[in-house]
Each structure stands twice: as structure tokens, then as C-alpha cells.
Amino acid sequence: MLGIFSSGIVTPPDELVAAGCRTPLPKTKSTVLVNRFTESNPCAVSVQIEDDVHLIYTHHGESALQPRSFAVKDDIFCLFEGALDNLGRLRQHYGLAKSVNDVVLVIEAYKALRDRAPYPPSHVVGHLNGNFAFILFDKSTSTLFVASDQSGKVPLNWGITADGCVAFGDDADLLKGACGKSLASFPQGCFFLTAAGGLRSYENPKNKITAIPADDEEIWGAKFMVEDPTVLAPMK
Numbered sequence: 001m002l003g004i005f006s007s008g009i010v011t012p013p014d015e016l017v018a019a020g021c022r023t024p025l026p027k028t029k030s031t032v033l034v035n036r037f038t039e040s041n042p043c044a045v046s047v048q049i050e051d052d053v054h055l056i057y058t059h060h061g062e063s064a065l066q067p068r069s070f071a072v073k074d075d076i077f078c079l080f081e082g083a084l085d086n087l088g089r090l091r092q093h094y095g096l097a098k099s100v101n102d103v104v105l106v107i108e109a110y111k112a113l114r115d116r117a118p119y120p121p122s123h124v125v126g127h128l129n130g131n132f133a134f135i136l137f138d139k140s141t142s143t144l145f146v147a148s149d150q151s152g153k154v155p156l157n158w159g160i161t162a163d164g165c166v167a168f169g170d171d172a173d174l175l176k177g178a179c180g181k182s183l184a185s186f187p188q189g190c191f192f193l194t195a196a197g198g199l200r201s202y203e204n205p206k207n208k209i210t211a212i213p214a215d216d217e218e219i220w221g222a223k224f225m226v227e228d229p230t231v232l233a234p235m236k
Helices: 014-022 030-040 087-094 102-115 121-126 172-179
Strands: 002-005 045-049 053-057 068-073 076-084 130-138 143-148 157-160 166-169 183-185 190-193 198-201 209-213 222-226
Touching (some): 002 030, 014 222, 045 068, 053 130, 068 102, 076 102, 102 130, 172 183
Antiparallel strands (some): 002 166, 157 183
16 A cells, blocks of 8 residues: 655655655655556556545555555545454444444544544554554545554555655555655554644653664664653663
């Protein structure tokens, strides 16, 4: 799956910009990235939302245990890869029908967060048990919401294209060709919500997340790490 967002939707993270400057590699524009995805996946489904958002996915090569899915409801678009272990309980929690699948559940959970806000974002994502990654865009508010599970079993990466778009996807090699060293693995157990200030850990929401420059021989330009306050606290 692949989600591309213009700088009008999300500001490129400073850490990825710095990584690209430190060890520059050739980049391509987001349109080239889209073409490469569709050319290598003839059965890909592509959705463009005005000039700011492009969402693409394919069932080709997906795992039977971690399928990819896509849904749109009330101008909320969501790409989902993986499976929720507690889908039944979450349906009951949000008052949803038994026919609701994983991707629609994520949309409904986001709507509850946006409209009723019974819990902070960290609780909403933290209630999702299983192996998953999702990319959600709310057209009505221009909000981007991305998350990865605690174990990182479903790969998710993000980077910056030559025209300043932020791209999220499960294919690191594809993103590397477009983003160069402005590329990193999306940190597991974390979410990115533009309405809540960007990248946060839902396992440890109060802990700061820092980006450490990666070695030159690695595919990544940076590694995002959730700091442990017990390690950083001064000794008394």
C-alpha cells in the first residue's frame, strides 16, 4: 500500500529532511513514485483526492494472514494492512454491526475520536490488538492519521519525495527510489496525527521520540526511537 500527501496536508518531518541533507541520494517526484507502483502492480487500485492526496494498494503478493483493504466512508479514506485480533470486542465497544471489517472499524474509531473524543488518540490506537498498519485521511478536515502496531509485524515506512510530499508505504525499496535517504521505518507502537501535533508513541504517550542518524550503508537515513525517561533521568 502507498499513501502520498502534499506539503499542504502534512509538513515533512524535520528529521527526515535532515537525513536527506546529511547523505543525499537522487530523488524522484511523487508522480513518478505513483507510476512505478502501478507499473509493477498491474491490478493496483489508485485513488486521487484533489491534488493533495494519492492512495494506492494492491492485493498482489499480500499475506493471507495480513491482507490489505481499503474503504471510504463520510469522506474518510483508509488503507489498512493486517488483522485485528479483538475485532469482535471493538465492534461491541463502538456499537457496530457484525459485518464491519477491520478497515471500517478503524474509520469508525477515528470518527469517535474526532466527533466525541471519549479518549485521547493514544487510547484509541492502543485498543487495537493485532498486527496492523493503516493510513487514514479525513478529507473534511484535511487530517492525516497513520499508525503501526506494537510489534511492527506489518512493515510501514515513510519518506520525502523530490517535490516535498510525504509518502507512507509497506515497500521500502520502492520508497527508497523516490525518497533517497529522506527515508525511515515508521516506529512501531506509534501514530502520526496531524491534528495532535505529529508523531507520538501510543505505548508511552508522554515519552519523547527522537531520530538518530543511521549508518551510511543502511537503507534508512534515520531511526526513530521512543526515549525511556528512566534511562535519561539524572542520577541522584
